[in-house]
Amino acid sequence: MSQTEEDKLLNEVTGKSYEFGFTTDIESDTIAPGLNEDVIREISAKKNEPEWMLEWRLAAFKIWSEMEEPEWAHLEYPKPDLQAISYYSAPKKKTELKSLDEVDPELRKTMEKLGISLEEQKRLSGVAVDFVMDSVSVATSFKDKLAELGVIFCSLSEAIQEHPELVKKYIGTVVPQRDNYYAALNSAVFTDGSFCYIPKGVRCPMELSTYFRINEAGTGQFERTLLIADEGSYVSYLEGCTAPQRDENQLHAAVVEIVSLDDAEVKYSTVQNWYPGDEKGKGGVYNFVTKRGICYKRSKISWTQVETGSAVTWKYPSCILKGDDSIGEFFSVAVTNNMQQADTGTKMIHLGKRSRSTIISKGISAGNSQNSYRGLVKIHPGATNARNFSVCDSLLMSSTCGAHTFPYIEASNPTAKIEHEATTSKIGEDQIFYCQQRGIDEEEAIGLIVKGYAKEVLNKLPMEFAVEAQKLLTISLEGSVG
Amino acid sequence: MTGSKESFISNFKAPENSRGLRSQGDQYLVDLPVPGRRSERWKYSPISKLLNTSLNTCSGEGVVWPEEILPDPVPFLDSYRLVFRNGHYVSSLSDMPIDDDVICMPLSEVGAEFTNDYHKREWVGAMNAAYHQDGLFLKVSKNVSLDRPVVIHHLTDGADIAALPRHYIELEEGAGAEVVVWSSASEKSSGMCNGILEANVSSNAYLRVDKICNEAGEIFKFSHEYIKQERDSRVKINTFTIKGHWVRNELEIVANGPGTDSTFNGAYLPTGTEHVDNHTVMDHAYPNGTSSELYRGIMYDKSTGVFNGKVFVRKDAQQTNAFQQNSNIVADKGATINAKPELEIYADDVKCSHGCTVGQFDKEALFYLKSRGIGSDEAKALLVKAYVGDVISSVDREEVRNEILRLYSERHGWA
Numbered sequence: 001m002s003q004t005e006e007d008k009l010l011n012e013v014t015g016k017s018y019e020f021g022f023t024t025d026i027e028s029d030t031i032a033p034g035l036n037e038d039v040i041r042e043i044s045a046k047k048n049e050p051e052w053m054l055e056w057r058l059a060a061f062k063i064w065s066e067m068e069e070p071e072w073a074h075l076e077y078p079k080p081d082l083q084a085i086s087y088y089s090a091p092k093k094k095t096e097l098k099s100l101d102e103v104d105p106e107l108r109k110t111m112e113k114l115g116i117s118l119e120e121q122k123r124l125s126g127v128a129v130d131f132v133m134d135s136v137s138v139a140t141s142f143k144d145k146l147a148e149l150g151v152i153f154c155s156l157s158e159a160i161q162e163h164p165e166l167v168k169k170y171i172g173t174v175v176p177q178r179d180n181y182y183a184a185l186n187s188a189v190f191t192d193g194s195f196c197y198i199p200k201g202v203r204c205p206m207e208l209s210t211y212f213r214i215n216e217a218g219t220g221q222f223e224r225t226l227l228i229a230d231e232g233s234y235v236s237y238l239e240g241c242t243a244p245q246r247d248e249n250q251l252h253a254a255v256v257e258i259v260s261l262d263d264a265e266v267k268y269s270t271v272q273n274w275y276p277g278d279e280k281g282k283g284g285v286y287n288f289v290t291k292r293g294i295c296y297k298r299s300k301i302s303w304t305q306v307e308t309g310s311a312v313t314w315k316y317p318s319c320i321l322k323g324d325d326s327i328g329e330f331f332s333v334a335v336t337n338n339m340q341q342a343d344t345g346t347k348m349i350h351l352g353k354r355s356r357s358t359i360i361s362k363g364i365s366a367g368n369s370q371n372s373y374r375g376l377v378k379i380h381p382g383a384t385n386a387r388n389f390s391v392c393d394s395l396l397m398s399s400t401c402g403a404h405t406f407p408y409i410e411a412s413n414p415t416a417k418i419e420h421e422a423t424t425s426k427i428g429e430d431q432i433f434y435c436q437q438r439g440i441d442e443e444e445a446i447g448l449i450v451k452g453y454a455k456e457v458l459n460k461l462p463m464e465f466a467v468e469a470q471k472l473l474t475i476s477l478e479g480s481v482g
Numbered sequence: 483m484t485g486s487k488e489s490f491i492s493n494f495k496a497p498e499n500s501r502g503l504r505s506q507g508d509q510y511l512v513d514l515p516v517p518g519r520r521s522e523r524w525k526y527s528p529i530s531k532l533l534n535t536s537l538n539t540c541s542g543e544g545v546v547w548p549e550e551i552l553p554d555p556v557p558f559l560d561s562y563r564l565v566f567r568n569g570h571y572v573s574s575l576s577d578m579p580i581d582d583d584v585i586c587m588p589l590s591e592v593g594a595e596f597t598n599d600y601h602k603r604e605w606v607g608a609m610n611a612a613y614h615q616d617g618l619f620l621k622v623s624k625n626v627s628l629d630r631p632v633v634i635h636h637l638t639d640g641a642d643i644a645a646l647p648r649h650y651i652e653l654e655e656g657a658g659a660e661v662v663v664w665s666s667a668s669e670k671s672s673g674m675c676n677g678i679l680e681a682n683v684s685s686n687a688y689l690r691v692d693k694i695c696n697e698a699g700e701i702f703k704f705s706h707e708y709i710k711q712e713r714d715s716r717v718k719i720n721t722f723t724i725k726g727h728w729v730r731n732e733l734e735i736v737a738n739g740p741g742t743d744s745t746f747n748g749a750y751l752p753t754g755t756e757h758v759d760n761h762t763v764m765d766h767a768y769p770n771g772t773s774s775e776l777y778r779g780i781m782y783d784k785s786t787g788v789f790n791g792k793v794f795v796r797k798d799a800q801q802t803n804a805f806q807q808n809s810n811i812v813a814d815k816g817a818t819i820n821a822k823p824e825l826e827i828y829a830d831d832v833k834c835s836h837g838c839t840v841g842q843f844d845k846e847a848l849f850y851l852k853s854r855g856i857g858s859d860e861a862k863a864l865l866v867k868a869y870v871g872d873v874i875s876s877v878d879r880e881e882v883r884n885e886i887l888r889l890y891s892e893r894h895g896w897a
Contacts, residue, residue: 072522074826379840381815381816394825394827396827396829396830396832397830398830399797399800399829399830399831400797400828401828401830402826402827402828403825403827404824404825404826404827405823405824405825405836406822406824407822407823407824407838408820408821408822409819409820409821409822409838409840410818410819410820410821411810411812411818411819411820411821411840412812412816412817412818412819413812413815414812414813414814414815414817414842415842416812416840416841417840417841417842418838418839418840418841419837419838419839419841420823420836420837420838420839421835421836421837421838422823422825422835422836422837423834423835424825424827424832424833424834424835425832425833425834426830426831426832
């Protein structure tokens with residue numbers, strides 16, 4: 001491609017402002033910025049939480065205050081000032097809603113702009129949407145239908161009130177309070193999130209979905225998701241996000257815990273498209289997330305993610321393969337453009353005999369971005385006949401971006417079989433030429449090649465999600481290719 | 483008090499030469515932290531056990547060479563030879579080239595100081611800078627190829643020894659040299675051998691280094707090679723760990739000009755409770771460079787292996803072609819491998835790939851051999867020989883190749 005054309009294309013994209021950047025005007029109930037024990041007490045009191053929950057939060061706070069912010073990631077960013085953040089913000093108009101018509105019209109508009117109108121989703125795909133605006137759940141659909149099967153799908157604060165025995169039993173068992181700096185912070189101050197329980201032997205008939213949005217200016221979002229799949233059950237869970245345009249960096253430190261009991265299967269899909277900052281790297285979301293699942297006997301957890309947003313991403317959805325014959329999967333497409341930085345990957349901890357894991361990671365970097373894969377495959381001495389297969393490919397789209405791979409492989413069992421391969425390359429000029437010869441213009445050709453490159457991962461997404469993910473891929477990369 | 487970094491070096495004595503470098507080393511010994519589990523580069527190779535010992539540097543006087551070790555480690559190789567014992571040069575056992583175009587002498591006799599910044603980065607490097615005893619100084623003039631390989635034989639001999647050899651090689655434009663760096667230790671020896679080799683390879687020059695560690699006793703061995711390559715130069719480094727209680731091989735190749743070619747291979751087959759760590763860094767900073775890396779290991783018994791291979795492709799290093807392959811076999815219950823192949827790429831028009839595997843002996847290959855009347859052990863030996871053979875075959879000199887093969891065979895009972 002000629003230099004001028006390249007520049008033109010680049011300008012087109014970099015000139016494009018964030019399409020999903022808008023703010024919904026709803027009154028919020030916000031706590032003054034700052035973090036100390038009193039703030040945690042206040043959050044807990046506002047949410048009317050039982051005593052054990054407050055103690056759990058305070059214990060986490062104590063651990064957190066003794067920790068230091070980690071610096072090992074291949075990322076450079078100004079550290080967020082955690083004392084300048086307000087730790088609680090909830091939409092004020094809080095009434096029980098039975099149908100969509102009761103939803104605040106402002107919110108409805110937001111959803112429509114996002115192209116995820118609830119009616120459409122309901123009608124087309126039978127998705128139950130638990131819509132999270134800032135930190136409190138405002139609309140939950142399909143609840144009755146799920147209730148018939150005994151599936152509990154609600155906000156975490158509701159679960160703390162109504163199913164304390166389940167929350168108490170499982171919270172912090174996969175991601176303990178002292179797991180890492182941001183997980184500890186989340187444990188102390190999380191405001192809400194989703195809770196999901198699938199009873200024994202139930203195959204959840206629809207995909208469960210939550211849309212997260214960061215809305216209130218200056219609020220850190222501390223979601224906590226707890227997903228429990230009881231013996232022999234199956235659930236597919238979708239999580240997708242967009243955030244309004246903001247100037248200062250917003251911190252998102254979420255925790256997702258999945259417990260997959262014997263013979264259960266959990267499929268967790270994420271499309272992440274938070275505001276990545278402008279082309280100079282100003283603004284954008286800090287996405288520091290701890291996601292982890294534990295697999296018991298013969299169970300399976302599958303993580304699929306399409307990451308296109310956020311200024312800084314730091315995320316390692318992991319599986320602890322505790323039970324014999326358990327399976328962990330990780331499929332990821334991470335796209336970085338402009339000044340975005342991503343350090344993402346997975347950890348597969350093999351404890352059970354014959355446990356298997358697959359890692360497919362596709363990184364695409366453009367502009368001045370840095371995209372790193374960091375993963376761990378650990379085979380413990382007891383994990384006889386464990387098997388891992390990893391592929392990490394990187395596609396480079398400009399001469400100023402970077403693609404990095406940091407795979408850790410730790411094997412302590414003579415029967416372990418681990419394969420890891422990584423390649424880095426740019427889009428083949430011959431491939432583009434081939435398309436152009438056949439009348440496909442360059443931009444379209446690049447789109448085709450990228451989609452083909454990411455196909456292995458996109459194929460793993462549920463249908464409705466895959467459509468959105470493809471759209472995102474195109475939007476994030478359009479014309480950024482040289 | 484033992485275990486602190488001050489107490490560990492309290493008995494060390496530095497020779498009088500190279501004051502400048504030594505004082506820098508002293509400074510960084512104070513400033514830099516001791517490698518520990520919390521440091522990314524050392525997390526799999528902690529040295530706390532070593533720090534709890536009390537070691538002494540010794541003088542080069544009154545050398546008694548142990549009978550069981552031959553001064554010439556590769557008997558049939560027609561070579562020059564520099565022999566060191568506990569860091570000190572043993573002139574009576576050495577045989578140096580005499581030629582107008584080649585300067586070869588003990589480093590202690592050369593006034594100049596050469597150094598990369600390793601001593602500013604690592605505590606272990608600072609220790610060598612401050613307390614290094616002696617080593618090889620080799621300088622080959624423009625367009626001259628050294629007619630025979632130079633064998634550097636370092637022996638660690640005695641209890642609680644701190645040996646700190648330091649070698650320097652300078653190849654001028656179009657020059658060539660082959661070097662064999664052989665380290666051995668006597669049965670009853672213990673302590674540390676902390677060696678550094680630096681090489682400057684000018685444009686169009688070539689350097690081949692075969693590094694063999696065959697140490698008995700209980701030595702903590704650190705060895706760091708730093709190779710700087712100029713335009714169109716070629717480098718080939720082979721690292722073999724035949725035997726060693728605790729071995730850390732660090733290899734850093736910096737391509738400082740376009741069109742360089744670097745090949746580096748290694749093999750490690752630790753047994754018992756041995757620990758072998760291979761850290762490699764390949765740094766492509768200029769265009770059109772190629773590098774190829776192959777490391778293979780088998781971990782037996784309760785041994786641990788570590789592999790860390792880093793490939794950097796800097797912003798301007800377009801058209802780089804870098805390949806890295808690391809294969810491992812965990813042969814017994816209790817053995818561990820920690821592998822981490824890394825790519826850091828900042829240029830787009832490059833071809834880079836790495837592969838890393840952990841596996842077992844191919845059952846079908848074993849069955850094939852057994853069905854032809856070859857016993858299980860013998861069949862395994864055949865497979866291992868072929869597996870490691872790919873690395874050994876990259877040694878150019880037949881004599882060196884045969885000796886490596888002989889020592890591996892002896893140790894692992896290959897027929």
